[in-house]
Amino acid sequence: MSTNITVKYNESPVYDIVLEQDYNTIYRELNKLNTKNKKICIVTDSNLSKLYLNEVMEIVKDYAREVETFTFPAGEESKNLDTVYLLYERLIRSGFDRKDLLIALGGGVVGDLTGYGAATYLRGINFIQMPTSLLAMVDSSIGGKTGVDFLKFKNMVGAFHQPKSVYMNLKTLLSLNDEQYFSGFGEIIKHGLIKDADYYQWLKDNSKAIERRDLAVLNEVIYRSCQIKREVVEKDPKELGERALLNYGHTIGHAVEKHMEFKLLHGECVAIGMVAASYLSYKRNNITQNQLQDIVEVIKSFRLPVSVSGIAAEDVLKATLNDKKMESGRIKFILLSEVGNACIDTTVTETEMLEAIDFIIK
Ligand SMILES: NC(=O)c1ccc[n+]([C@@H]2O[C@H](COP(=O)([O-])OP(=O)(O)OC[C@H]3O[C@@H](n4cnc5c(N)ncnc54)[C@H](O)[C@@H]3O)[C@@H](O)[C@H]2O)c1
Numbered sequence: 199m200s201t202n203i204t205v206k207y208n209e210s211p212v213y214d215i216v217l218e219q220d221y222n223t224i225y226r227e228l229n230k231l232n233t234k235n236k237k238i239c240i241v242t243d244s245n246l247s248k249l250y251l252n253e254v255m256e257i258v259k260d261y262a263r264e265v266e267t268f269t270f271p272a273g274e275e276s277k278n279l280d281t282v283y284l285l286y287e288r289l290i291r292s293g294f295d296r297k298d299l300l301i302a303l304g305g306g307v308v309g310d311l312t313g314y315g316a317a318t319y320l321r322g323i324n325f326i327q328m329p330t331s332l333l334a335m336v337d338s339s340i341g342g343k344t345g346v347d348f349l350k351f352k353n354m355v356g357a358f359h360q361p362k363s364v365y366m367n368l369k370t371l372l373s374l375n376d377e378q379y380f381s382g383f384g385e386i387i388k389h390g391l392i393k394d395a396d397y398y399q400w401l402k403d404n405s406k407a408i409e410r411r412d413l414a415v416l417n418e419v420i421y422r423s424c425q426i427k428r429e430v431v432e433k434d435p436k437e438l439g440e441r442a443l444l445n446y447g448h449t450i451g452h453a454v455e456k457h458m459e460f461k462l463l464h465g466e467c468v469a470i471g472m473v474a475a476s477y478l479s480y481k482r483n484n485i486t487q488n489q490l491q492d493i494v495e496v497i498k499s500f501r502l503p504v505s506v507s508g509i510a511a512e513d514v515l516k517a518t519l520n521d522k523k524m525e526s527g528r529i530k531f532i533l534l535s536e537v538g539n540a541c542i543d544t545t546v547t548e549t550e551m552l553e554a555i556d557f558i559i560k
């Protein structure tokens with residue numbers, strides 16, 4: 199079973215998202231890029247290097263002049279300029295030129311960091327996303343947002359740089375531990391809440407099959423989420439407007455992620471941030487108290503946290519004011535206008551934000 203989605207900018211196809219259940223057809227993506235006389239560097243983390251690197255290398259080596267690998271320690275703590283420095287060093291020492299190619303084999307951390315390396319090395323070289331986590335398949339591998347954290351502030355240094363292809367092997371989802379697997383549902387539930395109430399309902403109806411990682415159902419989840427993300431990024435590739443809706447739950451979520459020193463996964467922090475943003479949406483009379491309660495229960499049913507402890511509300515507020523959503527001193531906050539629709543609101547006050555943050559700190 200293979201499914202393809204094409205991402206277009208200004209009506210022109212830019213790259214394909216390929217959903218597969220093995221790695222056998224990667225060569226098609228490489229052939230499109232004429233890689234036979236190019237060097238390829240596969241960038242991955244210390245977990246994936248033990249799981250899929252050899253299999254991918256075996257295939258890629260027949261379609262490249264030379265294959266290098268660059269592995270860094272797994273986890274958000276590595277998503278910074280120190281790791282990018284080591285990547286540049288490796289590429290320079292190995293003589294990578296502008297026509298060569300990077301492959302990001304891993305979760306969102308590998309994808310964001312490799313994408314940023316590709317965007318900046320020699321002023322930009324090609325890269326392919328090979329997402330292995332659910333979160334990376336439904337969200338981070340699509341749309342060309344690349345970057346790294348700085349002083350633990352999330353994604354503060356980055357660039358828009360589109361991949362040449364996004365190739366996923368859904369069987370890799372079977373080796374994720376439960377925490378990593380369910381963290382993907384932070385972004386998936388977000389897609390339903392901001393864009394598609396039917397999808398949100400469908401997720402609830404299919405929770406049992408999702409729980410047992412039925413690959414046919416996961417194919418549907420990934421396909422629907424990728425379509426939602428594709429539609430948004432095609433209309434607004436550089437987040438001048440509507441793309442900001444994808445930030446639902448992130449303003450407070452990113453601040454929690456920073457203050458928890460990356461002990462919680464990104465999807466878990468997005469889940470907590472969505473509870474706060476849904477609380478504000480309820481306070482603004484956009485959704486009912488029952489709908490707020492339903493959102494909290496659905497997030498819990500996907501084994502995601504809905505609150506956090508051990509951090510101070512004032513610190514979280516301060517970090518939200520340093521996030522990228524500030525514009526002329528005002529925060530661009532994403533609220534639900536109803537379940538299945540979201541809006542940008544620049545009138546949320548610090549007092550309202552503190553109340554929402556208090557709601558998620560236990
Ligand atoms: N660029 C974007 O649009 C975008 C969107 C959403 C999230 N992000 C970023 O993505 C990151 C989160 O992504 P993530 O949750 O994939 O984190 P991650 O890359 O750290 O992966 C989570 C953990 O799962 C492991 N892992 C990944 N795939 C595996 C597999 N198949 N089997 C076993 N273990 C596996 C990793 O080694 C890691 O330990 C954050 O940095 C976030 O800011 C970016």
Ligand SMILES: O=C(O)C(=O)C[C@@H](O)[C@H](O)[C@H](O)COP(=O)(O)O
Nearest residue numbers: 337341343352353441444445448522
């Ligand atoms: O693609 C986007 O745009 C998103 O906002 C997707 C988010 O899930 C993702 O976490 C993104 O990296 C957040 O963007 P940022 O600009 O707030 O760093």
Ligand SMILES: [Zn+2]
Nearest residue numbers: 385448464468
């Ligand atoms: Zn996110």
